[in-house]
Amino acid sequence: MSKKVYERPVIIKQHSGLMNKFGSSPVQPTITEIDGVAVNNLVEEYGSPLFVFSEKQIRENQRKMLRIFKTRYPKVQFAWSYKTNYLSAVCSVFHQEGSWAEVVSEYEYQRARKLGVSGANIIFNGPDKSDSALETAVKEKAKIHIDHFDELYQLLEITEKLDLKANVAIRVNMDVGIYPKWDRFGFNYENGEAAHAIKRIMTSKTLNLVGLHTHIGTYIMATEPYRLAVLKLVELAKMVHAQYETVLEYIDVGGGLPSKNTLKGQYLDAEQLLPSYEQYADAITSPLFDLNLPPDELPTLFLETGRALIDDAGYLISTVLGNKRLSNGKRAIIIDAGVNYLFTSHWFNHKIVPAQNSGNFTENAAVYGPLCMNIDCLREDIVLPTQKKGDRLIILFVGAYSVTQWMQFITTRPKITMVMEDKTVEVIREDEDLEYIISPERVPEKLTSFSLK
Numbered sequence: 001m002s003k004k005v006y007e008r009p010v011i012i013k014q015h016s017g018l019m020n021k022f023g024s025s026p027v028q029p030t031i032t033e034i035d036g037v038a039v040n041n042l043v044e045e046y047g048s049p050l051f052v053f054s055e056k057q058i059r060e061n062q063r064k065m066l067r068i069f070k071t072r073y074p075k076v077q078f079a080w081s082y083k084t085n086y087l088s089a090v091c092s093v094f095h096q097e098g099s100w101a102e103v104v105s106e107y108e109y110q111r112a113r114k115l116g117v118s119g120a121n122i123i124f125n126g127p128d129k130s131d132s133a134l135e136t137a138v139k140e141k142a143k144i145h146i147d148h149f150d151e152l153y154q155l156l157e158i159t160e161k162l163d164l165k166a167n168v169a170i171r172v173n174m175d176v177g178i179y180p181k182w183d184r185f186g187f188n189y190e191n192g193e194a195a196h197a198i199k200r201i202m203t204s205k206t207l208n209l210v211g212l213h214t215h216i217g218t219y220i221m222a223t224e225p226y227r228l229a230v231l232k233l234v235e236l237a238k239m240v241h242a243q244y245e246t247v248l249e250y251i252d253v254g255g256g257l258p259s260k261n262t263l264k265g266q267y268l269d270a271e272q273l274l275p276s277y278e279q280y281a282d283a284i285t286s287p288l289f290d291l292n293l294p295p296d297e298l299p300t301l302f303l304e305t306g307r308a309l310i311d312d313a314g315y316l317i318s319t320v321l322g323n324k325r326l327s328n329g330k331r332a333i334i335i336d337a338g339v340n341y342l343f344t345s346h347w348f349n350h351k352i353v354p355a356q357n358s359g360n361f362t363e364n365a366a367v368y369g370p371l372c373m374n375i376d377c378l379r380e381d382i383v384l385p386t387q388k389k390g391d392r393l394i395i396l397f398v399g400a401y402s403v404t405q406w407m408q409f410i411t412t413r414p415k416i417t418m419v420m421e422d423k424t425v426e427v428i429r430e431d432e433d434l435e436y437i438i439s440p441e442r443v444p445e446k447l448t449s450f451s452l453k
């Protein structure tokens with residue numbers, strides 16, 4: 001048995017009014033391994049900073065969510081939201097689990113096709129679809145979700161020119177009690193635009209209305225907005241049924257379920273604050289039965305799953321570069337991963353935990369990245385045990401949006417690995433190097449030489 005390290009006793013002032021020893025525990029958990037692979041080994045092998053994804057967690061998240069919805073409603077299909085995380089390996093895990101692809105641009109459409117997803121299994125969203133993107137999507141029988149009237153007319157022209165039918169849905173936005181309203185995408189329900197768009201589609205010979213779509217926002221913290229949204233889509237579906245005797249193939253409720261990540265300004269941890277996924281599923285599925293259709297005519301419920309299924313499967317391992325005292329006496333920890341890799345830290349207080357036992361003395365600290373700019377702050381205030389240079393800190397819940405929204409700024413981006421179910425580790429994206437970054441650049445001939453004195 002190794003001898004315990006002596007620790008000097010300390011007295012910490014408890015501030016009244018804020019949560020203190022009577023509230024959430026200041027003792028931080030330590031994460032020394034990810035799915036059975038030691039963090040130290042990961043860093044030794046692949047460097048720091050390092051993104052790590054857990055194959056096991058992704059599959060578990062997907063299966064659990066699917067079970068929650070399928071027990072409540074008979075026909076459910078998930079489509080993975082590419083923009084949430086379009087790393088090829090991550091998308092492939094979701095496709096192996098049966099998810100279709102949900103894309104919001106021609107680039108994402110091409111990524112899905114390149115991975116082997118057929119057009120018929122792609123949902124094509126977004127307000128910017130070029131003629132060539134639409135032509136491909138029509139030919140490959142993708143589900144095209146129309147965003148606005150100009151796009152509807154564009155698609156009419158394209159399908160008439162190609163003499164092909166397109167499978168379409170419209171995106172609908174509506175008042176669901178969330179303000180500011182997300183009314184810039186799709187056709188508005190309350191002002192009648194959505195019904196008008198449906199009528200225009202139903203009178204065309206080349207557009208085949210197969211579904212209705214909405215995506216009410218992201219990180220929605222209540223269930224009621226979903227219930228209201230589905231009720232309104234159900235009203236439109238009833239109108240289509242009554243006026244055109246058409247039964248829609250699907251109702252697509254989009255994404256937006258929150259992950260366990262905690263928003264800035266949220267006092268309690270997300271896990272204590274948010275409804276359960278079962279409650280969300282109840283709110284989404286129960287209005288569908290109001291369609292009063294025989295079981296075999298019920299539409300498929302599509303969910304465009306995003307952050308809720310990937311956030312807690314992503315880790316960012318970092319290394320402490322140094323400690324400082326700020327002018328106000330507060331401790332500051334500088335680590336080698338900054339907001340360039342974690343755009344999401346503008347909105348979320350990502351959990352940060354030590355990867356080694358650092359003792360029980362904790363202190364409030366600010367955690368900064370290595371960028372030479374003031375905004376490079378990962379946590380303004382977090383309780384952490386003392387960290388030494390070279391210690392590792394792990395940033396949690398970084399699976400959603402970080403590796404799609406990250407930026408390349410003053411340095412290259414690190415490796416991304418995946419811990420596989422059998423505990424082997426695979427590199428799923430190499431780190432960048434100087435050659436990779438400058439290869440698209442061109443220097444005009446007259447600028448190619450200089451001499452400095």
Ligand SMILES: *Cc1c(COP(=O)(O)O)cnc(C)c1O
Pocket residue numbers: 081083084102104125215217218219254255256257304305306307308400
């Ligand atoms: C971004 C997006 C999603 C996924 O949203 P999450 O908040 O990550 O669940 C789904 N559908 C559409 C149309 C989107 O734009």
